[in-house]
Each structure stands twice: as C-alpha cells, then as structure tokens.
Amino acid sequence: MSKIAIMGAMPEEVEPIVEKLQDVKRTVYAANTYYEGTYNGHDVVVAYSKIGKVFATLTATVLLEKFGCEKLLFSGVAGAISDELNIGDLIIADGLCQHDLDITAFGHPFGYVPEGEVCIPTDVILRNVAKKVAASKGLVLKEGVIATGDQFVANPERKEWIGSTFEASALEMEGASVAVVCSSLEVPFFILRAISDSADMDASFNFDEFLESSAKISADFILSMVDAIE
Numbered sequence: 001m002s003k004i005a006i007m008g009a010m011p012e013e014v015e016p017i018v019e020k021l022q023d024v025k026r027t028v029y030a031a032n033t034y035y036e037g038t039y040n041g042h043d044v045v046v047a048y049s050k051i052g053k054v055f056a057t058l059t060a061t062v063l064l065e066k067f068g069c070e071k072l073l074f075s076g077v078a079g080a081i082s083d084e085l086n087i088g089d090l091i092i093a094d095g096l097c098q099h100d101l102d103i104t105a106f107g108h109p110f111g112y113v114p115e116g117e118v119c120i121p122t123d124v125i126l127r128n129v130a131k132k133v134a135a136s137k138g139l140v141l142k143e144g145v146i147a148t149g150d151q152f153v154a155n156p157e158r159k160e161w162i163g164s165t166f167e168a169s170a171l172e173m174e175g176a177s178v179a180v181v182c183s184s185l186e187v188p189f190f191i192l193r194a195i196s197d198s199a200d201m202d203a204s205f206n207f208d209e210f211l212e213s214s215a216k217i218s219a220d221f222i223l224s225m226v227d228a229i230e
C-alpha cells in the first residue's frame, strides 16, 4: 500500500483528520508541522500548509520529497462560483488553474506561462475512487474546474470573471500549487473542497461561519477515500 499525503491549508481543514490517526509522530520541518501516522492500516502524512499558493507549494513538495508520499489528497473549503454549489456541497477538481497568473501583456492567455498549462488535470483513478465512495454513501459529488489565486474573493464581478475566463466552478487559494508540484513530480493527486461561501459580498461572514463545518465534511470524505485506496 502506498504512503498517502493528506494536505489542507488551515488547521480547521486537517484537525478532523489528525485526530483520527493512530501511532502519530509529529515532525517540525521547514517551519511547518507534519503528522505521520496510520489510518486503518494505511500510512499517511498529514499537514496544513498555511494559506496561499507559495506555502502550499512548499508543503506539497516536502510531503513528496522528504516524506516520500506516493499520492496526495487535498482537503479543504472553497468559494462557489457555480450557482449549483451551496454551502457544504462537495466538489472535486477535474482540473486546476491559476486565476491570478497574468502575462497577457505578451499575448498569452490568462493563467498561462511558457512550458506550463492553463489547466492541470487531476488523477482520474483517484477521482473514480471518490465517485465510488460518494455512491456508497449516497453523497452528491460535483466535479469541475477549480481556480486558485492568492486572493480571498469577495466580489461578484471578480468571481464572474474567474468563472467565465477559466470555466471554473469554484475557487480557492492552494489547489493549483499542489497540481503544479504533483504533476511535475508525476505523483497522482486529488483535490476535494466543501463550499464555505459564494465568493460574493457575504463571503467573509459566510467563511467564518461555515469554515469548520464545511472543512469537516471534506475531511470525513477524505478519510473514507483513504480506506478505499489500494
């Protein structure tokens, strides 16, 4: 069985996972804390990165390169772009893009830099595991593009722009970093988010109110996935 990295951005996103681990060993490395342990016999390493693309890149890299994880599952919350996503709904990314990456001055599309891709696809096998788990639990799992940027979006115009430019269903601040690291190192990865807000005028209030409950919905689902991964 492979060693699985489970990553979030904030303490609220990983605490429901860390508290379910057995034989936990805590390691501080590169100014961050990593929890190695087992979950129903599966070896896992859990960490939260802190918010944003740079911290997420660091943590994902450490999980793969120092701890030797062979798969990475991300659990956390997101702002909804699609009207079909309500607070607490789960969405899995089929691809991730960076909505704040802009060298359009040189004639490139938004989100693109030479030798990169606008949208990085997630692992199909892990997505299929998630769909099976959802079906077995009678849970609805939405699927779509998730847009990442170093910006808490609380603005309807910005949200609409991200939605139409990248055909994105939800937005957050870490997923595309994980995608860049994992695809570069050829490690299968999976991004799950539960909706905490709608990236509109009420976003910061909704986020504060629903962060914990939505993070828990996502974390519980990720633990079920660990059980289902071979």
Ligand code: ADE
Pocket: 077, 078, 079, 151, 152, 153, 154, 171, 172, 173, 196, 197, 198, 199, 200, 203, 207
């Ligand atoms: N994560 C959850 N809600 C978000 C928002 N509105 N903007 C960016 N990241 C988020």
